[in-house]
Amino acid sequence: MQQETILITGASGQLGSVLSKRLQDKFGVNNVIATDLRDNPSFVGQFEILDATDFEALTTIVIKYNVTQIYHMAAILSANGEKNPLLTWDINMKTLFNVLEVSRIHTISKVFFPSSIAVFGANVNRDNTPQDSNLTPSTVYGMTKAAGENWANYYYEKYGLDIRSIRYPGVIGYQSLPGGGTTDYAVDIFHKAIKNEPFECFLSEKTTLPMIYMDDAIRATIEVMDAPSVNIKTRTSYNVAGVSFNPEEITNAIRTIYPDFKVTYKPDFRQGIADSWPKSIDDTNAKNDWNWKPNYNLEAMTEDMIENLKATYLEKI
Numbered sequence: 001m002q003q004e005t006i007l008i009t010g011a012s013g014q015l016g017s018v019l020s021k022r023l024q025d026k027f028g029v030n031n032v033i034a035t036d037l038r039d040n041p042s043f044v045g046q047f048e049i050l051d052a053t054d055f056e057a058l059t060t061i062v063i064k065y066n067v068t069q070i071y072h073m074a075a076i077l078s079a080n081g082e083k084n085p086l087l088t089w090d091i092n093m094k095t096l097f098n099v100l101e102v103s104r105i106h107t108i109s110k111v112f113f114p115s116s117i118a119v120f121g122a123n124v125n126r127d128n129t130p131q132d133s134n135l136t137p138s139t140v141y142g143m144t145k146a147a148g149e150n151w152a153n154y155y156y157e158k159y160g161l162d163i164r165s166i167r168y169p170g171v172i173g174y175q176s177l178p179g180g181g182t183t184d185y186a187v188d189i190f191h192k193a194i195k196n197e198p199f200e201c202f203l204s205e206k207t208t209l210p211m212i213y214m215d216d217a218i219r220a221t222i223e224v225m226d227a228p229s230v231n232i233k234t235r236t237s238y239n240v241a242g243v244s245f246n247p248e249e250i251t252n253a254i255r256t257i258y259p260d261f262k263v264t265y266k267p268d269f270r271q272g273i274a275d276s277w278p279k280s281i282d283d284t285n286a287k288n289d290w291n292w293k294p295n296y297n298l299e300a301m302t303e304d305m306i307e308n309l310k311a312t313y314l315e316k317i
């Protein structure tokens, strides 16, 4: 059986940094090539600086390491994307086109493309949003993910590229800091609670959004990629649900451990983005096609986050 060699773009990002370590555990440290725009001296393993908008640079790494799978995690997220819409479109689409073309030309065996619940707009049923809802995203980030899903399906249908995708909810984890997302409040709030500092939330207290704990998000990624190709009946992207909650609910969960934790609400431009997204997700297709099931509810996530963040902060002392 051929040795799998895995290339990850955006390997220093919130998801990419955790996924890199999980893929090293699965395939071996020497068989995972982590890449990102800037060097990452603290990374343990094989790391290459890569601007994924550079087709030749990507090709060079794929050939140099005889890459067999690509996880394309690099992207500008929703909130940051709205600050420079045309640049966001250019970068998110150009990097995807490069990954698709390099994968087609060099017969990469499997590709992972992360989509997002940001592909949905305000005109769908926001409760238990169905897999096949029409996609009218309100952000450029969401537009790039909706377009990307269709390009993924096109490369599967036209070239037989085995590309798979899931629509991540807001990802929450202790291992890495998010960057430029609308759901980032749900990570920042834990850091403030641990440091016994008040938290000002940029969303209103009743803003319910679909979220997923990092461990579940990474397991969903591995499981969709491990499933037999014949089981993958959706080649745009799968709805995946973790747990839905709003700032008030996560604050109350944290207060079971930190009763005096202070939270205030000051909605900003990200409130408009959140109001256009689903409140909860119907992930029946993922359950049926590759047995998806989340393990973390709000209480389990809160407990695990606080336990691990406390350990992380203690290490820094």
Ligand code: VAH
Pocket (backbone or CB within 6 Å): 077, 078, 079, 116, 117, 118, 141, 168, 169, 170, 171, 178, 180, 181, 182, 183, 184
């Ligand atoms: C964002 N964390 O906020 C990402 C994610 C569903 C949200 O796509 O942009």
